Amino acid sequence: MSLTFKNGVIDCIPTLLGYIGIGIAAGVIAKAANLSVLEVTLLALIVYAGAAQFIIAGLMLISAPVSAIIFTVFLVNSRHFLMSMATAPYFKKFSLLNNIGIGSLLTDETFAVVMTSISKKVPVNSQWMHGLNLTAYLVWILSCFIGAVIGNWLPDPRQFGLDYALVAMFIGLLYLQLISDSHKTKKNMILVMLTVAVLLIFLMKFISAELALLIATLFGCLFGVLIEKWV
Numbered sequence: 123m124s125l126t127f128k129n130g131v132i133d134c135i136p137t138l139l140g141y142i143g144i145g146i147a148a149g150v151i152a153k154a155a156n157l158s159v160l161e162v163t164l165l166a167l168i169v170y171a172g173a174a175q176f177i178i179a180g181l182m183l184i185s186a187p188v189s190a191i192i193f194t195v196f197l198v199n200s201r202h203f204l205m206s207m208a209t210a211p212y213f214k215k216f217s218l219l220n221n222i223g224i225g226s227l228l229t230d231e232t233f234a235v236v237m238t239s240i241s242k243k244v245p246v247n248s249q250w251m252h253g254l255n256l257t258a259y260l261v262w263i264l265s266c267f268i269g270a271v272i273g274n275w276l277p278d279p280r281q282f283g284l285d286y287a288l289v290a291m292f293i294g295l296l297y298l299q300l301i302s303d304s305h306k307t308k309k310n311m312i313l314v315m316l317t318v319a320v321l322l323i324f325l326m327k328f329i330s331a332e333l334a335l336l337i338a339t340l341f342g343c344l345f346g347v348l349i350e351k352w353v
Contacts, residue, residue: 124245124247124249125244125245125246125249125250126250127249127250127252128253129250129253130249130250130251130252130254130255130256130257131254131256131257133235133239133250133253133254134235134254134257135257137231137232137234137235137258138257138258140231141231141258141261141262141265142261142265143265144172144265145172145261145262145264145265145266145268145269146265146266146268146269146272147269148166148172148176148179148265148269149162149265149266149267149268149269149271149273150269150270150272150273151176151179151180151269152165152175152178152266152269152270152273153269153273154179154183154273155179155182155183156182156183157179157182158270159270162267162269162270163266163267163270165178166262166263166266166267169195170227170229170259170262170263171195171198171199172262173198173199174195174198174199175266177191177194177195177198178191178195181194197333197336200333200336201230201335201339202228204336204339204340204343205228205230206225206228208233208237209224209225209228209233209237210225212236212240212246213246213247213248213251216248217248220248220252221248223248223255224252227255227256227258227259228255229255229258231258232254232255232258235254236251236254310346310349313349314346314349315342317341317342317345318338318341318342319338321338321341322334322335322338325337325338
């Protein structure tokens with residue numbers, strides 16, 4: 123049976139608590155950086171990246187130059203090149219317009235959902251992907267808006283644990299990825315993850331965390347492919 127837009131919306135639901143928690147936190151912090159509710163909402167609408175929005179708010183608070191903000195956000199979001207390249211082969215038969223829409227709204231969470239579905243041999247398609255992406259996008263915008271509105275009464279999101287929401291969601295997505303992919307051994311997957319983690323920690327001593335993450339991820343992909351071939 124072909125997946126529909128509605129299926130994509132339903133498959134996105136398990137990730138929404140993370141979007142809501144971190145979105146509200148992003149809205150609160152952006153409001154604390156003297157942005158208006160409209161500006162916070164536009165930031166969510168145009169940038170649509172949790173880590174980047176936190177960074178933008180922080181850099182604006184210290185009056186950093188625009189060039190520094192743009193370059194930092196580019197580095198932080200450079201991982202999306204890797205996610206898009208990994209996802210693209212499964213949507214080749216769909217139109218360029220569909221693929222632009224898919225790539226533009228792809229996030230860490232929707233990437234995890236689609237790759238988990240692919241590992242289960244689910245026949246993903248553009249309609250399903252649009253349902254997944256658009257649901258996450260709209261919930262994120264609404265969450266940032268709510269965060270901005272209540273920003274005056276919630277000065278420190280950490281006291282409610284909102285700053286941990288994204289981490290908790292990634293842990294859940296990682297667990298689902300580990301238990302759902304039957305084509306790779308758990309030993310190999312854990313070995314690749316440990317390799318990436320160790321390399322990341324080592325590289326962060328010499329270069330920025332964002333660039334270290336990109337290099338460690340690329341090396342992890344190469345290492346994973348080599349392991350599969352050796353096995």
